[in-house]
Amino acid sequence: MVLDATFRGVVSMGDVAHSLGLSHSVHVINSFIVNFESLVPITNQEIQAEDILFDGVHVRVYHPPGREEKLRRAVMFIHGGGWALGAPKLGSYDSLCRKMAADLDAVVVTVDYRMAPDVHFPVQYEECVQAAKHFLKPEVLVKYSVDPERVAVCGDSAGGNLAAAAAQRIGIDNSTSVKFKLQVLIYPVLQALDFNTASYQQNHNVPILYRRLMARFWLEYLDADPDIMHSIMMNKHTAQDQSLVSLNRSKLNWTNLLPKRVIKHYKPVFPLTGSPSILKDVPALLDSRAAPLLASDEVLRMAPRAYILTGEHDVLRDDGMMYARRLELAGVSVTNDHYEDGFHGCVSFAFWPLQFSVGIRAVHNYIAWLDEQL
Template identity: 55%
Template sequence: MNSARLWGHAAFVRWLNATCCNNFMAKGTSLYNNLCRIMAESLNAVVVSVEYRLVPEVCFPEQFHDALRATKHFLQPDVLAEYSVDPNRIAISGDSAGGNLAAAVCQQLSQDEHLTIRPKLQALIYPVLQAFDFNTPSYQQNMNMPVLPRYVMISYWIDYFNGNYDLAHSLLINNHTALDVGQAHSFRGRLNWTSLLPSSFKKNYKPVIQTTGEAEIIQQIPALLDVRAVPLLAENETLRLQPKTYILTCENDVLRDDGVMYAKRLENAGVEVTLDHFQDCFHGCMIFTIWPTDFSAGVQTRNSYIKWLDENL
């Protein structure tokens, strides 16, 4: 029987939609269609691409609800049978914003006592996993790195939460998680990059922890600490329930440390994790495999990702 995976559309598609440029939107869709086609052919698998609603039509938590509903529908025995899917060989996956949704949905599914069919694997490609600390070493190192500089990533979070752009600078300097912001206190130990990152990633960067901050930011945007939006902050009890995991990260990416820290937290919780790090690659590279953006980085990461799925699914 065929295997199946669920693919949350990446932030690249969401970004293109936000431009309101139909030509670029069509190109982005073509890139993802190409990736899904190659995956289906390479893995002899059913690939389900979840078309969740986008900003500005809806904001969090609607994207999460869309992805969860679609996934739970597909996991029904009669639906799997319709597509000749082996219920024991299902993976949930996504890249960038899709990786955020994949991780959040996987956490939610793991806590659903009524679910009879569960994913065997999750595969996260340069995922967005936290909005707690915008000064991790990768955020500091790649703050001005195309295609995702730090200020752009912060603006995407603000869009996702329907927040106020006036808060961007405060978020950038971590005022929302300062030591005097009580709502953030219990989460600090779950995102301590000084203990979660190896020295090769920490390099010589220093933590940015404000003594006095702005608690009203969390009051205005409580989703900043909602694990459905920031799955890296989940409790250890939830992490222990996660399936075998693949996480791909790129050196030239502000989100690199999100993935590395999640891999470490999952590993500490007893989950089998493969961290696949690419030293010379950049955020979003996997979809750039069609001329004129047929980058070797895209082919390299895509092949490694598909190889892991083929060996484990």
């Protein structure tokens, strides 16, 4: 409750600053996040960190100590924050990457992609793909003593979106000889056509990611008019009279893709008539590079084995579960690790000074899965 109240206050401060013309609201919120994350002590200090460029994209490479002549595993990590927030080289994300490097004895690369509002889709996606393609080059893997058969991609929230999209791209890219062996998607955001899935209805006002805030992140990422927020939250952009959506309906039909235990009493919300201008003005809503859940079965078949972490108290629960089911139907092996006490962002709260037991368990379990499978 204290965390939620603090975050709501920071968002309100950002909105006030924005309305007064002092600063963009996202910059205000991110400034608070950076200042807070700077208080988190550096852990696993034996892990060396190197800030460099991968094909022009800023990354940090974490090196475990020890002999370089042996081939190691590797994880490319992509941070979350609604494509707009986050400090990947500070605090909880730095601690998480250091822990992965230490626990897995692996090389870990975190992508410091540029964020909204300074850039918009597809820049974030393209930078993550650029960094991934560079890292997967045989000569680069040799440089870092990485086994080309044991490389995973991982991301949380919007980073899970980018990780899934990058894994899809690498999977079908004939110019990339080395592929990701695994993908780890931590409460990923995967679609923006239905803001009334069962989990959106159940958790629309549950901390720390509210339906309105998620819609706001999407509109910022896609550089869309913020005035359409109410319409998309009401699914006016995917109303029954919207012909542009028809080919994608089955890909996010949660009444078929989700187990009954999570659907509960919730019903789909698709108005009879909608706002046809939204999809015409924001075509990226239908772009699988922005919304990986909309990828074709042919693309999904080429995706790597997946671990998808979902939380019961999260508007994005159903995004992850639907993607897990679609991957399974495409023949991809999937582990869906669901936490009944999980909430959005819990993995970031596995480190001092804000530690939640579910965050500690979630970090331990997904790293253990990587240790076993990678």
